[in-house]
């Protein structure tokens with residue numbers, strides 16, 4: 001299978017958004033019509049995978065969030081301080097253009113989101129997602145995410161389990 005090289009970068013106004021065509025029309029529409037406003041208002045950050053021709057092959061968004069301690073599995077909750085909420089980063093949206101599906105790009109975008117969240121100086125316990133359907137939830141479970149017991153389409157992955165690719169890692173030794 002041919003694997004296109006991708007460059008991951010924050011979305012900027014020069015990126016062509018209208019051609020993006022994933023399996024999900026709401027996620028296509030969001031990229032076309034809504035995301036730049038959300039970025040401007042600082043309610044979401046958006047990162048894109050670009051081909052060598054600057055085409056958007058995939059994207060995801062991140063924003064601050066919180067999880068209710070009481071919603072977490074008991075085995076997780078008992079290891080955390082007794083505050084009502086636990087800080088998290090929400091990956092609000094993730095989509096790969098149909099032309100690039102099945103080439104590892106969705107997994108690479110997810111890894112990039114985990115890496116960004118784990119590298120942040122602002123603490124967050126987990127990356128969380130609201131999967132739009134059971135297929136999406138299966139994708140996240142495949143990558144180690146844990147479902148909330150009473151809300152199986154909300155899933156989280158503790159960031160302490162992620163080894164961030166800190167540039168300083170290499171320099172520190």
Ligand SMILES: CC(C)(COP(=O)(O)OP(=O)(O)OC[C@H]1O[C@@H](n2cnc3c(N)ncnc32)[C@H](O)[C@@H]1OP(=O)(O)O)[C@@H](O)C(=O)NCCC(=O)NCCS
Pocket residue numbers: 022023024027093094095096097100101102103104105106107108130131132133135136138139140142
């Ligand atoms: C879900 C989506 C992002 C996956 O992107 P992709 O580039 O096709 O996925 P990848 O090729 O990176 O797959 C990575 C791994 O996940 C697995 N995988 C992909 N979809 C899966 C699913 N629905 N259930 C379980 N595993 C899945 C692949 O088999 C692969 O496994 P491997 O690394 O062990 O070989 C893409 O199909 C998409 O954009 N769907 C429409 C929008 C959507 O559903 N977004 C989800 C967020 S709500």
